[in-house]
Amino acid sequence: MKAKGLSIAVVTAGALLAGCGGGPGGGGGKISDGGVTLAVLNDQSAVYADLSGKNSVTAVEMAVADYKAKYGDKAVADKIEVISADHQNKPDLANSKAQELYDRRRADVILDVPSSAAALAVATQAKAKKKIFIDIGAATTELEGKQCNKYTFHYGYNTYMLANGTGSTVTADGAKTWYIVYPDYAFGQDMNKSFTAAIQKAGGTVVRSDPTPFPNDNFSTFLLKAPNLNPKPQVLGTMQAGGDLVNLVKQYNEYKLQDKGIDLAVGLMFITDIHSLGPDALAGTTFTDPWYWNANQQNRAWADKFMAKTGTRPSFAHAANYSAALQYLEAVQRAGTDDADAVVKELEGHTFNDVFADNATIRAEDHLLLHDVELAQVKPSSEVKEPWDYEKILKTIPAEQAFQPADGSCRL
């Protein structure tokens, strides 16, 4: 048989498998292109499709409806369109879709864009086209650091916030020694650095940190290694996300590391991850959550409306998309126009409260949204009262402590 030629073809192919007129002119301003267009650019088919995806488009539509209901005839933006595109988590696709959205589909703002590389690509487009981009889904602090620009905003969470919330708190609560495993790509490396810094600042030590393949379905080597490290770590800090996180947690339980005195801390967890694993697989795990649907009556009421439309409970990304769209429209209302420079001015330094963001400020220096975030713990199934009721809020981290101070690396 043609074993040799086929061999090479097999591997090559195998690698492929891995998926009008002006507005009413309130305040004398103007609306360009006959209306305001909000574009949601995110992952609608790959790993992040469930935690944000199409339901974030629904969340943005809810924001539009609420804006219209609030201002009625006085709305500056009387004609608002919500469009969306799928970037499949690919930076090159994100880049070309962003161009298409800004140029041909006349988007005034692009929202969401998970995964750091894709977000940075879209930020570059926003700068070139002088159009607004509010990133929600990506975690990298580069968006408000060296790669910041006048038209880009970062909304919801970042690696500093996660590390500072979870890393500091768990260390301060007595778990001084950590073993960190992180997926070997930009997000994982970033998380590893942020967590190591936060842990050391809180008086702990990182015994070891190991990069793991990405994606990966077998973490057994790392899990077996953990108890034999010297000194033995008290916490296993995982920076894995999505399916990798599910794999790791299943195997953490399989190897009974908790019985061996090693607790689990999770860097980034979405409520969909808890749903995938079942609360008992994660019971007691502490993590930082930018927003939880069942934290208070206001959140719950919004989550009920969201559920009526989508059939599921919202993740923090859904709520953040709603809030970002609403705050954008409010800024258009204040500016009296959808002109990007005028709207940026209105967004900069704006302070507000809405269903997603408490005590919120959009920091003028670097366009990072500061808001209160929650330190949460996963409930055991015995305390779960209804579907998706998975989190107990341990404490609220105030906005000014939750995020990094502006370090001057951003020049808008």
Next chain:
Amino acid sequence: MIEQAFNGLVGGAFYALLALGLAVIFGMLGVVNFAHGAFYMLGAFGAFILLDSFGIGFWAALVIVPVLLGLVGMALERLLIRRLSGLDPLYGFLLTFGLALILQDLVRRQYGVQSQQYARPELLGGTLNLGLFDYPAYQVFVLALSAVVCGAVWLLLTRTKIGMIVRASTEKPELTRALGIDVSRWVTPVFGFGIALAGLAGVLAAPMRAINPLMGGDLIIVVFAVVVIGGLGSVFGSVAAGFLIGLVSALGNLYVPALSQTLVFILMAAVLLWRPAGLFGRQEGLT
């Protein structure tokens, strides 16, 4: 160290089961089945659906799912793959690759991309003392079962009349036909059998790995490397290489975590340079 090596063998058990199925299919049909990862994923989803919708547990799923998927495989062979026999192998690539994407998307449409829950069977929830170290019972079971299955396939192919016919049909189809044996009769069951093995691996993965539509696509790339290292179409080679790659990845993760992602492919490149037909491959057919 011994514990880690053992651990590598458990990981290798999945590679071995999947590679074995690919190898028998390639040997008999000359088709490289790109949909193999999708059937592994369907195996895991099969176990999940049986438990979730019908309350049928792990042990029954271990039998029901491979049998059902084997039948699906046989139907596919009859309806689609058979039509491509005699054509350029590229057509087989395209067909099975397309099937993989369709299956993956159908599952995604129904269940989304988030992972599904599946509990470990209670009987295997504990740890076993293996003399030198304690090890999760479920993992020991996975290793034992896959070793038994691989051994049984080996015996079937080398010690039984059916095995003899299958091997003969693979190596010299014309001559076998001349001896009055209907070769084409065996093609459909062999394909179904290979698919059933992928389904079995999927059921075994359900309690310990994330069950989502993408799980097969991620894994199958490594399995292709395994098959190439073992020698395409070599049954013994695929199993041996499966366990070998399991070991190599575990030790790679342990000593050079930064390289672990590429180690398998470095090994594959080295093997191809040294022995282009793979470690156990011969120019013709099943070993």
